[in-house]
Each structure stands twice: as C-alpha cells, then as structure tokens.
Amino acid sequence: MTDHHDDDLAAQKTEGFKVGEKKTLQEYQELDKDDEAMNRWKASLGLNSGDPIGQPNDPKCVIKSLALVTQGRPDVVIELSTPEAVNSLKDKPFTIKEGAKFHIKVVFQVHHDVLSGLKYIQAVKRKGIRVSKDQEMLGSYAPNTTHKPSYTKEFNEEEAPSGMLARGHYNAVSKFVDDDDHTHLLFEWSFDIAKDW
Known part of the structure; x- marks a missing residue:
C-alpha cells in the first residue's frame, strides 16, 4: 500500500507527553525488583506471569480482529490476522443503521518486548472527501504470555450519522501505530449507512 494516506492518518502528539527511555523486557523485569509499587505496576502489565507465547520471527504486535x-x-467482526483477510475488506462493506450507537473492540497480541503507546487512527471518506478522523490511545503493553494470550480494548461509544444525506457508502482507512511511529497495521475497509440493518 502506498503512503497516500499519510496526511489522513498522521498521529496527534499527546500534549506534554515524552516518550520514556526504551528498555528491553529483561531490563523491565530487573527494574527495582525490591520496590513494591514497581512490582505492582509490572504485575499490572503482566511482566511477571506465564511463559511468552511469541515466536522469534513473530512481529512485535499482531492485530487479530476489530469488532x-x-x-x-x-x-x-473484521478479521485482521491474515493479509488475505485484510486485503478483502474494502470490497466487503458492512451495514450500519443510521443513528445507531456502537463502539469498536480490538483484539491484539504483543510479542518479544514491551509495546509503548499503541494508538488507533481512523479516517473516513465519502465520495473522496474526508468526513471524520479519530484517534484512540490503547496504551502500553507487555508481551503476551500463556497467562494472558491476548489483549482486548474497547473504544468509546460512537453514534452513526442519520438522515437521508448521511445514508450511503463510506470508505475508511485505519492504522495501528506506536510511540516510535512504527505502523503495525494499515488497512482499508468500507461500510454503508442505511435506514435499517
């Protein structure tokens, strides 16, 4: 896929947020071993439990599905775990009822290393004109283990536009990107807003 979506999907920088010093997984595990608060934080990330599930050649972050x-x-459910599934999305629009309230849920896996500041960015166009751009911060995550084989994140509720003018076909492009500006997944998809499901 070309980079013609760069402007649509530029990440907003978090005000006052500085990217922390990068550490390896082992450095995180050794960090302040005797500090109770630090151990609680590491436990909340899942740094001290289970065996890693990632294989050496796995990408750092795998987006499994969007719902x-x-x-x-x-x-x-939009399956995103294979290139074939991703490539077929824009040709298989799904229908959203006008005015419906919904939210997006994403399932993903992290391998090898702590993933810092994962964000989801989405731009929606109708007839070639951008009608919306949204960004959701997912956060930072430790590698998945046998104890926690995947993560699920639910986004804020949205409401589909309604009225005769809102109905029709929309094209969207989405990406998952981290604080290092590394894009983990970029994909195009489409949907129709209709009078009913």
Whole structure:
C-alpha cells in the first residue's frame, strides 16, 4: 500500500507527553525488583506471569480482529490476522443503521518486548472527501504470555450519522501505530449507512 494516506492518518502528539527511555523486557523485569509499587505496576502489565507465547520471527504486535459492538445485536467482526483477510475488506462493506450507537473492540497480541503507546487512527471518506478522523490511545503493553494470550480494548461509544444525506457508502482507512511511529497495521475497509440493518 502506498503512503497516500499519510496526511489522513498522521498521529496527534499527546500534549506534554515524552516518550520514556526504551528498555528491553529483561531490563523491565530487573527494574527495582525490591520496590513494591514497581512490582505492582509490572504485575499490572503482566511482566511477571506465564511463559511468552511469541515466536522469534513473530512481529512485535499482531492485530487479530476489530469488532463493531452494538447492544442487542451480534458483533460485526473484521478479521485482521491474515493479509488475505485484510486485503478483502474494502470490497466487503458492512451495514450500519443510521443513528445507531456502537463502539469498536480490538483484539491484539504483543510479542518479544514491551509495546509503548499503541494508538488507533481512523479516517473516513465519502465520495473522496474526508468526513471524520479519530484517534484512540490503547496504551502500553507487555508481551503476551500463556497467562494472558491476548489483549482486548474497547473504544468509546460512537453514534452513526442519520438522515437521508448521511445514508450511503463510506470508505475508511485505519492504522495501528506506536510511540516510535512504527505502523503495525494499515488497512482499508468500507461500510454503508442505511435506514435499517
């Protein structure tokens, strides 16, 4: 995929936030071993439990799926774990009822090393004109282990636009990027806003 989405998907810098000094997983585990507060923080990241599940050649972060969650309806799940699934998305639009309230849920895995400041950025276009851009901070995560084989993050609730003018076909492009400006996944998808599901 070319870089023609760069402007649409530029990450917003967090005000007053400085990227911390990068440490290896072993350095994190050795960090202040006798400090109770530090141990609680490491435990909250999952740094001290289970065996790593990542293989040496696995990418640092694997986005498994994205789901559209609406109360009272089955989740609409977008599989993202294979290149074939990702490449077919823009040709398989799904339908969102106008005015519906929904939120996005993402399932992902982290391998090898602590992942710092993972963000989700999404730009939506209609007839070639950008109509929205959203950014969600997912946070920092330790590598997944047998104790916690994946992470799930639920985003804030959104409401689909409504009215005759809102109905129609939309194209979206999304990416997952970290504090090092490393893009872990960039994909295009599409949806239709309709009068009913």
